[in-house]
Amino acid sequence: xxxxxxxxxxxxxxxxPTGPRFHIEGIFxxxxxxxxxxxxxxxEIVDVWADIFRDGHDVLAxxxxxxxxxxxxWHREPMQLHSNDRWHGRFVPPEPGYYLFAIEAWTxxxxxxxxxxxxxxxxxxxxxxxxxEGYDLLLQLLPSQAEARHVADTAARRYAAEMDPxxxxxxxxxxxxxxxxxxxxxxxxxxxxxxxxxERARASAWYEMVPxxxxxxxxxxxxxxxxxxxxxxxxxxxFDVLYLTPIHPVGRTNRKGKNNAVKAEPGDVGSFYAIGNxxxxxxxxxxxxxxxxxxxxxxxxxxRHGMEIALDIAIQCSPDHPWLKQHPEWFSRRPxxxxxxxxxxxxxxxxxxxxxxxxxxxxxxxxxxxxVFLFWVGHGVRIFRVDNPHTKPFxxxxxxxxxxxxxxxxxxxxxxxxxxxxxxxxxxxLGFTQSYTYFTWRTHKAEIEAYLAELTGYPERDYYRPNFFxxxxxxxxxxxxxxxxxxxxxxxxxxATASSNYGIYNGFELIEYEPLPGREEYINSEKYEIRTxxxxxxxxxxxxxxxxxxxxxxxxxxxxxxxxxxxxxNDGNVTGFLKESPGGDNxxxxxxxxxxxxxxxxxxxxxxxxxxxDDRRPVRAAENLVTGERHLLEWNGLRVRxxxxxxxxxxxxxxx
Numbered sequence: 001x002x003x004x005x006x007x008x009x010x011x012x013x014x015x016x017p018t019g020p021r022f023h024i025e026g027i028f029x030x031x032x033x034x035x036x037x038x039x040x041x042x043x044e045i046v047d048v049w050a051d052i053f054r055d056g057h058d059v060l061a062x063x064x065x066x067x068x069x070x071x072x073x074w075h076r077e078p079m080q081l082h083s084n085d086r087w088h089g090r091f092v093p094p095e096p097g098y099y100l101f102a103i104e105a106w107t108x109x110x111x112x113x114x115x116x117x118x119x120x121x122x123x124x125x126x127x128x129x130x131x132x133e134g135y136d137l138l139l140q141l142l143p144s145q146a147e148a149r150h151v152a153d154t155a156a157r158r159y160a161a162e163m164d165p166x167x168x169x170x171x172x173x174x175x176x177x178x179x180x181x182x183x184x185x186x187x188x189x190x191x192x193x194x195x196x197x198x199e200r201a202r203a204s205a206w207y208e209m210v211p212x213x214x215x216x217x218x219x220x221x222x223x224x225x226x227x228x229x230x231x232x233x234x235x236x237x238x239f240d241v242l243y244l245t246p247i248h249p250v251g252r253t254n255r256k257g258k259n260n261a262v263k264a265e266p267g268d269v270g271s272f273y274a275i276g277n278x279x280x281x282x283x284x285x286x287x288x289x290x291x292x293x294x295x296x297x298x299x300x301x302x303x304r305h306g307m308e309i310a311l312d313i314a315i316q317c318s319p320d321h322p323w324l325k326q327h328p329e330w331f332s333r334r335p336x337x338x339x340x341x342x343x344x345x346x347x348x349x350x351x352x353x354x355x356x357x358x359x360x361x362x363x364x365x366x367x368x369x370x371x372v373f374l375f376w377v378g379h380g381v382r383i384f385r386v387d388n389p390h391t392k393p394f395x396x397x398x399x400x401x402x403x404x405x406x407x408x409x410x411x412x413x414x415x416x417x418x419x420x421x422x423x424x425x426x427x428x429x430l431g432f433t434q435s436y437t438y439f440t441w442r443t444h445k446a447e448i449e450a451y452l453a454e455l456t457g458y459p460e461r462d463y464y465r466p467n468f469f470x471x472x473x474x475x476x477x478x479x480x481x482x483x484x485x486x487x488x489x490x491x492x493x494x495x496a497t498a499s500s501n502y503g504i505y506n507g508f509e510l511i512e513y514e515p516l517p518g519r520e521e522y523i524n525s526e527k528y529e530i531r532t533x534x535x536x537x538x539x540x541x542x543x544x545x546x547x548x549x550x551x552x553x554x555x556x557x558x559x560x561x562x563x564x565x566x567x568x569x570n571d572g573n574v575t576g577f578l579k580e581s582p583g584g585d586n587x588x589x590x591x592x593x594x595x596x597x598x599x600x601x602x603x604x605x606x607x608x609x610x611x612x613x614d615d616r617r618p619v620r621a622a623e624n625l626v627t628g629e630r631h632l633l634e635w636n637g638l639r640v641r642x643x644x645x646x647x648x649x650x651x652x653x654x655x656x
Contacts, residue, residue, distance in 0.1 A: 022105045022187040026051040026086075029462045034192045036429040038462050042096045042196040044582060050189070052105045053085040059111040061178060064089030065188075066101035079103070093196035096409035098402075100191040106183040113137050114174055117165070131165040138168065141181040148180035198410045200240070200383070201433045201465065203559035205496070205549050206310065206503030207239040208472065211247055211289055212269065213506070213531040221269070221530060224294040228301050233535065235305035237542060238549020242302055243310040243385055243503065245473065245527075246272040247295070249279040249286050251318020254350040258529045259516070262350075271527050273314050273387070274351040276321025282313070282372040292379065299380035310414070311376055314387035315369060316342060316352045323368075324353070330365045332356045357393050366396060373404050373411075383412045389427055390417040401431035414467060418475075428464040434501055439468040440477050445575050445594055449566055452498055452577070461562045468495035468502040476515050476522050483513035486596055486644040489544050493649035496548045497590045498577065500561045509545055510537050544647075551625050551651055556581035557588040567591070568604040574642065576603055578654070584612040586653075589622060591640065593648040603650075604637035611656055622652035 028049040029038040040046050052062050062079040079089035093099050113134050121127045138156050143149045151173060159167045167173075214222035214230055227244075234242060255270035257263055264270060272286075279287055285295060299309050317323055319339060323330060331353055332340040342349040355365055373384060389397055404411050415432035417424050428435045437455070442448045455466050470491050471477065480487060488511055495502040510533060516523045524531070536542075552558040557579040567576035573595040580587040587610040591603055609616035622638060623630045626647065631638055642650055 019185070020187040021054045021107075021185060023053050024050055024103050024105055024187065024189040027103065027189060027192060029194075030192050031429055031459060031463045034190055036463060037098065037193040037195040037431075039201075039433075039465060040093065040194060040196050041202050042093050042198060045090050045092055046101075046194065048079075048089050048091070048101060048103070049082075050079075050087055050103050051085050052079075052087045052103070054105075054107070059108040059115055060105060061108040061111070062087050062089070062103060062105045064091055064101060065104055066091045066093075066099060068093075069098040069100060069193075076104075093194065096196050096198045098405075098409070099194045099196060101194060102191045103189040104186055105189075106186040108178055108181075110134075110137060110141055110177040110181055111174065114169060118169070121165075127165065131159075131163075131168065134165070134168045135159050138177075141177065143176065143180035143182065145180045148176045151176045152181075195405075195431075196409075197412070197433055200308065201412050202561075203500040203552075204241045204434075204467075205239045205552065206241040206243050206467070206469070206501070207234050207237070208243045208245070208469075208503055208505040209234075210245050210272075210473070210506060210526045210531070212272070212286070213526045213533070215530075215532060218532045219530065220532070221288040223288070224290040224298045228298050230535070231298075231301050231305055231307065235302075235307050237509075237546045238553065240307050241310050241383060241503070242307050243383075244312060246275060246312050246314055247285055247289055248272070248275045248282055249277040249284055250274055251277050251320045251351060253319040256351050256528050259524060260528055268528070269530060271351060273316065273527070274318040275314060275316060276318045276323070278320065278322075281317065281321045281323060282369075283375045296379055303380075308383055309381050310383035310385055310412075311381045312385045312387060313373065313376075315392060316354050316387075318352055321353075323355075327361070327364070327368075329361050330355045330359055332359075354391075357396055366399065369396075370400050370403050373400065374407065377404065377408055377411060382408065382410050383414070385414040385416055386432070387416050389415050389432070390419045390423050394426065394430055397427065397432070398430040405431075425460065425464055434465045434467045437466045437468060437499075439466070439495060439499070440470070440472075440475055443477075443479050443594070445572055448494070448498075448575055448594075449577075452564060453566075456562055456564045465501060466499050466561060468499040469505070470495050470502070471505045471508050473505055473522070473525065473527050475520055476513065478520060481513055481515045483511055484596065485511055485539065485541060486593075486648050489541055490592055490594065490644065490648035492541070492545060493548060493590075494575075494592045496552055497558060497579070497588075497592070497649065497651070498561075498564065500559045504545070507531075507533065509542050510535070510540050547626070548649075555586050555588050555625075555653065556583075557586045565608055567608075568606060568637075569601050570604075571599050571601040573597070574599055574601055578605070578608060578610075580610055584610060584616075587619070588625075589619075589650075589652040589654055591642065591650040591652075593642045593644040596644050598641070598643045598645075600639070600641045602637050603640050605633065606636055610654055617656040619654045619656065621655040623655065625651040625653055 031038055048064050064077045064079050065074040067074045077089050077091050079087045082088045117127055117130045142152050155167050155173045211227050212222045214226035250270045250272055251274040255264040257265055257268045302309055334340055339353055342352045342354050401413055412433045414434040415427045416436050417427055442451045514523050563580045565578045567578055569576045574591055574593055576591040578589050605619045609618055611617050621632050
């Protein structure tokens with residue numbers, strides 16, 4: 001039974017209008033009616049809800065069934081009626097992978113008889129015939145499971161011998177029949193797909209590094225050994241994903257010069273997104289960085305420091321990429337026979353060409369691209385940031401992600417797509433584990449809160465995992481181009497608290513802010529040249545980032561994005577929200593300043609409650625996670641102060 005399996009136990013002819021009697025509707029969670037997989041985390045509870053009803057007043061029963069894709073047997077969990085025909089059940093996918101779940105409903109015929117018999121007897125009616133009907137029904141519904149059948153058969157024999165209706169009303173017998181009795185009208189819903197990811201899919205702190213810029217010698221090309229030397233420092237800052245820009249050989253034909261100049265000067269290193277030369281392509285390493293053994297050493301050192309490598313995969317080739325000679329049929333040519341360079345009219349990128357995903361040998365091309373990812377998985381990479389996936393066919397990504405994750409369900413894919421909202425969401429639906437967002441351009445309170453409400457609401461929260469990058473090699477936001485340290489801190493704090501996945505680009509911690517005039521890009525960008533930095537430059541905010549990451553790791557509420565509720569503030573330049581851990585044992589209130597002026601304001605919790613599902617209570621006190629001060633709420637709120645130049649974020653652990 002496949003991903004879009006739909007089965008009902010009762011088979012019927014198209015001309016037979018008599019069944020099934022059950023309606024199973026409004027199944028939650030689900031994405032586009034089950035077309036795409038719901039995203040969850042392995043080892044955590046999945047709550048499932050559905051409307052279940054049929055005609056009449058009979059006693060209904062329902063079960064949640066689930067299994068891992070490819071496994072033959074279903075697991076069953078009981079569902080309970082909540083209210084208004086809404087039923088609830090839960091299950092825990094034990095490990096990463098693809099799963100299916102569905103809902104079964106049936107009439108508890110023996111329970112229905114028992115209820116009606118009890119009501120009639122209580123009303124003083126003669127129930128002799130009803131008792132005989134119960135006996136006949138018991139024989140009709142005898143369980144097939146041996147122990148249950150023995151209990152039911154024993155009860156039937158006792159009634160036949162004693163004619164005592166009390167035998168048929170026994171609680172143990174009722175439980176056995178409810179659990180194991182025959183279910184002739186059992187109806188099953190369509191199956192709903194679900195993907196369970198590993199924990200790092202939900203919570204991660206990314207540090208983006210340009211490997212060739214890690215040397216401490218001015219002008220010298222960095223190596224993997226230089227990257228290894230920086231790992232302890234980056235790990236100490238609390239980052240757990242070391243994201244490397246492309247590490248492959250850089251093309252020579254039409255190589256870009258500094259600041260994206262069309263013509264390179266002698267010694268220019270070119271763009272690392274122009275992939276491939278005589279040393280190889282996407283499964284090769286730029287020789288100046290080192291060897292494959294050096295790369296594996298970097299992977300190992302990261303693991304020893306609690307970090308993982310994320311590799312940037314850009315599906316584009318320099319004109320020198322080996323594939324152009326080995327597989328010319330994979331690339332488009334113009335009527336005059338010249339190669340078709342990458343374009344975004346009127347822009348033309350003559351240092352790269354794009355494969356034709358629908359060429360005559362598209363199966364060969366798609367397989368080769370899949371094998372690139374599998375090659376790096378084989379060398380310890382389990383996280384990929386995919387460059388511009390929205391410019392490649394959606395069916396390709398849906399196929400490729402499933403192909404890779406069917407071999408290693410723990411592989412994580414981050415979609416680097418800054419494009420139209422529905423396209424970004426479409427990529428997330430078809431399989432990308434995490435997604436870039438518009439966070440970079442959300443700066444005012446109203447738009448920040450509206451965007452967070454969108455990402456944490458339904459249905460987005462079931463399939464779209466945001467990753468808030470503060471800056472990237474391509475994007476230096478206008479608001480950071482003044483170089484104000486408080487604002488760098490505020491943007492980092494907002495990213496690290498609002499989203500459980502966030503990242504910075506190397507140099508952010510040094511307050512790098514010089515733009516190309518009139519552009520949201522860095523001047524002297526290391527996309528086109530080697531940068532040498534003093535990583536302990538005075539004025540850096542490394543200690544601040546370390547504190548943010550330390551607080552994140554210590555508080556499970558910060559390591560999820562779905563449960564975010566806004567708090568009221570009486571200042572238009574302060575945004576506030578409350579986050580709570582899945583089990584309700586940790587709740588953090590955050591208030592972030594959006595302007596530099598010191599602020600004294602009212603942080604109001606209203607009627608929000610926190611705690612375990614069966615013991616929700618109002619917030620009564622809050623502890624400042626930086627100073628350790630503890631405050632009691634008055635009138636459901638706190639009078640607090642933020643001095644942005646010192647710290648633009650207020651982080652409070654809430655107590656009941």
